[in-house]
Amino acid sequence: MLAGIELSGCGRKAQVSVPKASPPSATASHPAPTPSPPSPPPVVRPETPPAPAPIPATPESPPPPPTPGAGGPSIRIGLTTNAAEVRISASELVLVEKRPEAPRLELRGEYRVRVEQDADAGAPVYRVQVAALSSAASAEDLARRLRVSLRVPAVLHPNPSSGAVQVRAGEFSSRDEAQRFASGAVADAGYPGAFVVEETAAGARSGLQISLRGQDRLFRINRTGFLLFPLDLTLNRNGRITVVNQLGLEEYLWGVVPAEIPPSTYPEPAALAAQAVAARTFALKNLGRFKDEGFDLTADERTQVYGGAALENAATNRAVDQTRGLALYYEGNPIEAMYSSTCGGRTEDFANVFDKPPVPYLVSVACAFESGGSAPAAVLRGSHGLDAPFRSSDGSLANRNLELAEVLGLTGGGRVTPAALEEPPTADEARAFVARARALARSAPTPSAVDDAEITTRAGFLRHAAESLFGRAEIAARVSAADADYHLANLKDGPEVPEGARRALGYLIERRLWLPQPDNSAAPRAPVRRGDALHWLARWLESTPADALRSGVLDRVEGSSLVVKWGNRTSELPLAANLRLFRVDGERRTAVSTLQVIGSEKLSFHVPPDGRIDFLEVELNPSGAHSDRFSPQATWRTTLARRVVAEKLRALAPGIGELRDLVPARLGASGRAVAIRAEGSRQSVVLNGYRVRAALGLRDTLFTISRSRNPDGSIEGFTFDGRGWGHGVGLCQLGAVGMARAGRSFEEILKTYYRGVELRKVY
Numbered sequence: 001m002l003a004g005i006e007l008s009g010c011g012r013k014a015q016v017s018v019p020k021a022s023p024p025s026a027t028a029s030h031p032a033p034t035p036s037p038p039s040p041p042p043v044v045r046p047e048t049p050p051a052p053a054p055i056p057a058t059p060e061s062p063p064p065p066p067t068p069g070a071g072g073p074s075i076r077i078g079l080t081t082n083a084a085e086v087r088i089s090a091s092e093l094v095l096v097e098k099r100p101e102a103p104r105l106e107l108r109g110e111y112r113v114r115v116e117q118d119a120d121a122g123a124p125v126y127r128v129q130v131a132a133l134s135s136a137a138s139a140e141d142l143a144r145r146l147r148v149s150l151r152v153p154a155v156l157h158p159n160p161s162s163g164a165v166q167v168r169a170g171e172f173s174s175r176d177e178a179q180r181f182a183s184g185a186v187a188d189a190g191y192p193g194a195f196v197v198e199e200t201a202a203g204a205r206s207g208l209q210i211s212l213r214g215q216d217r218l219f220r221i222n223r224t225g226f227l228l229f230p231l232d233l234t235l236n237r238n239g240r241i242t243v244v245n246q247l248g249l250e251e252y253l254w255g256v257v258p259a260e261i262p263p264s265t266y267p268e269p270a271a272l273a274a275q276a277v278a279a280r281t282f283a284l285k286n287l288g289r290f291k292d293e294g295f296d297l298t299a300d301e302r303t304q305v306y307g308g309a310a311l312e313n314a315a316t317n318r319a320v321d322q323t324r325g326l327a328l329y330y331e332g333n334p335i336e337a338m339y340s341s342t343c344g345g346r347t348e349d350f351a352n353v354f355d356k357p358p359v360p361y362l363v364s365v366a367c368a369f370e371s372g373g374s375a376p377a378a379v380l381r382g383s384h385g386l387d388a389p390f391r392s393s394d395g396s397l398a399n400r401n402l403e404l405a406e407v408l409g410l411t412g413g414g415r416v417t418p419a420a421l422e423e424p425p426t427a428d429e430a431r432a433f434v435a436r437a438r439a440l441a442r443s444a445p446t447p448s449a450v451d452d453a454e455i456t457t458r459a460g461f462l463r464h465a466a467e468s469l470f471g472r473a474e475i476a477a478r479v480s481a482a483d484a485d486y487h488l489a490n491l492k493d494g495p496e497v498p499e500g501a502r503r504a505l506g507y508l509i510e511r512r513l514w515l516p517q518p519d520n521s522a523a524p525r526a527p528v529r530r531g532d533a534l535h536w537l538a539r540w541l542e543s544t545p546a547d548a549l550r551s552g553v554l555d556r557v558e559g560s561s562l563v564v565k566w567g568n569r570t571s572e573l574p575l576a577a578n579l580r581l582f583r584v585d586g587e588r589r590t591a592v593s594t595l596q597v598i599g600s601e602k603l604s605f606h607v608p609p610d611g612r613i614d615f616l617e618v619e620l621n622p623s624g625a626h627s628d629r630f631s632p633q634a635t636w637r638t639t640l641a642r643r644v645v646a647e648k649l650r651a652l653a654p655g656i657g658e659l660r661d662l663v664p665a666r667l668g669a670s671g672r673a674v675a676i677r678a679e680g681s682r683q684s685v686v687l688n689g690y691r692v693r694a695a696l697g698l699r700d701t702l703f704t705i706s707r708s709r710n711p712d713g714s715i716e717g718f719t720f721d722g723r724g725w726g727h728g729v730g731l732c733q734l735g736a737v738g739m740a741r742a743g744r745s746f747e748e749i750l751k752t753y754y755r756g757v758e759l760r761k762v763y
Contacts, residue, residue, distance in 0.1 A: 071248020340726025382581025445471030656680025
């Protein structure tokens with residue numbers, strides 16, 4: 001299967017595909033770099049989450065002045081540095097071998113570029129062994145992180161005698177060079193116990209060559225590499241192919257901005273323009289960052305995600321074009337324009353996250369509406385037919401379901417008084433309730449015959465209603481006689497449930513569609529109340545294919561209408577004059593007469609044939625009024641077993657013994673756990689929170705920790721309840737979307753997150 005990136009440059013477009021690798025084994029020498037954990041942008045594409053910029057060096061001096069052309073300064077993007085094979089196709093390519101007086105060859109069609117081994121095997125190679133882990137998955141996870149943080153190859157070696165998988169980083173021709181790397185960069189990254197090992201370089205570069213093969217043509221070029229305009233392909237020091245795309249900086253941004261903020265989901269022009277300026281500034285600041293490898297920036301999360309021409313979009317191209325040449329400067333230098341997807345309500349100080357000296361413009365700021373008052377709010381108003389609370393037989397408040405039953409038409413069109421809800425329905429009325437519900441559920445099952453006397457009892461009504469909506473066949477297939485006996489044996493009066501109703505009641509209990517009375521009885525022979533019958537039917541309809549309630553997210557209020565968003569679509573729906581309005585708090589629905597909303601609240605609503613919402617439930621946003629509340633990643637929960645946490649932290653905390661607990665040791669200005677104490681049986685160590693987040697694969701360090709315990713009191717697992725996604729430093733991408741929706745300009749957005757900077761026209 002091929003995964004392609006369409007690239008543009010020199011007036012031509014070429015399709016570059018790297019064959020998708022199978023999951024790497026423990027013996028893979030150069031697994032494809034897949035940084036972990038990802039720090040996704042605001043996308044509804046969790047399977048390929050591009051991330052913001054990685055940990056930069058502390059900002060120092062500016063890069064050399066750019067020499068812009070029509071598309072801005074020239075920039076070289078490393079599309080891949082770890083490919084054994086690349087496929088390239090275009091209507092026209094020009095091949096130039098990198099050697100003096102090489103002929104130019106015009107090529108057409110698809111060509112396969114691959115690394116081949118010749119007879120000349122190589123010399124020793126030295127690597128730094130960082131850890132030996134018992135889990136191959138954990139070892140691969142660590143290798144991925146090393147490739148990102150250290151920007152070197154990381155390979156896995158199984159140890160047959162111990163069963164451990166050794167993780168080794170780097171590739172050096174001398175032991176001294178490897179030792180300097182171990183005591184310097186590796187130790188600084190939190191692995192002081194790493195040591196140098198020697199390997200035989202059977203795949204050393206001296207024994208490799210690049211071949212270019214088409215349908216009927218083959219070229220082999222030893223070590224020199226070659227150019228395929230607009231691409232530059234070379235054999236790198238790791239014996240893999242490096243593919244570089246050279247183009248103008250503005251063209252490059254056309255493929256960056258939509259990869260960072262997808263315009264189909266977040267089309268706000270000011271947010272896209274802010275992202276364009278931040279991405280341009282980052283690129284200018286980091287030109288030449290990978291010059292030793294022959295390019296400026298990577299196309300992945302190590303710098304900025306670049307999707308090429310395939311991702312270009314009119315809205316993001318316009319944002320790039322309208323901000324052409326604009327960049328952010330501080331005291332005469334371009335800033336390190338860091339950004340992340342969702343800050344969780346407040347960004348964090350650079351120094352707290354990365355344990356580096358403070359950066360004056362990367363400080364903690366509120367991700368909220370500032371200097372212009374609070375977020376713009378609208379007030380919704382509702383009315384209710386039942387003023388007094390009505391309790392169902394199980395003790396729960398039933399007002400919400402009774403009002404839903406009314407708007408769904410289960411009552412036959414008339415309002416039901418509180419006194420009538422306490423009375424039993426007639427047999428004909430009970431059958432009518434069920435028939436209306438059955439029609440809404442589009443259900444065809446035929447229930448068992450129930451006589452007039454039985455259908456007005458609790459057991460008889462429950463049996464008739466359950467068989468009508470769910471079907472006797474479904475009930476029999478899901479609940480056996482033994483299952484029913486098990487459930488009913490745990491009721492005070494379970495043996496009194498009639499034989500014909502036992503499976504139906506067991507089915508309702510198993511699906512959590514019915515609860516016993518507060519005294520744990522079913523009261524099967526008691527008369528059913530009209531209120532209970534309507535309460536049950538309205539609740540059950542939500543578990544059938546009935547179009548009872550629709551759902552979406554509030555985008556905004558327009559007059560007496562709601563603009564509701566689901567996926568990438570929006571719809572404007574008017575509100576009925578007699579709107580039933582409820583606030584959602586977990587499992588509880590509270591009837592309210594007024595409700596203040598600002599957008600991004602989750603909605604459930606009923607739309608009758610006249611198209612006006614007459615029943616509305618609103619779940620207030622858990623992120624409050626923060627500007628990043630529009631993010632689907634604003635809140636999250638992750639649960640990990642203690643043994644999994646211990647394995648993932650083994651490389652960061654190798655000497656603590658058995659992990660006993662994990663405790664935030666210091667909180668940053670935003671409430672992030674910037675330092676975390678790992679408590680072990682031998683000792684405790686305090687670790688950088690961001691590194692712990694990376695090791696555990698958490699979305700952010702803005703979390704609280706709860707624990708589940710074994711019978712002996714030891715911790716069985718940790719649950720992280722968090723907010724945000726990313727490192728939380730600099731621009732909050734979803735916060736920018738929220739501010740743009742509130743009418744802020746791209747310059748206001750940028751100067752909210754980057755303090756004391758100036759916007760400068762660079763070219």
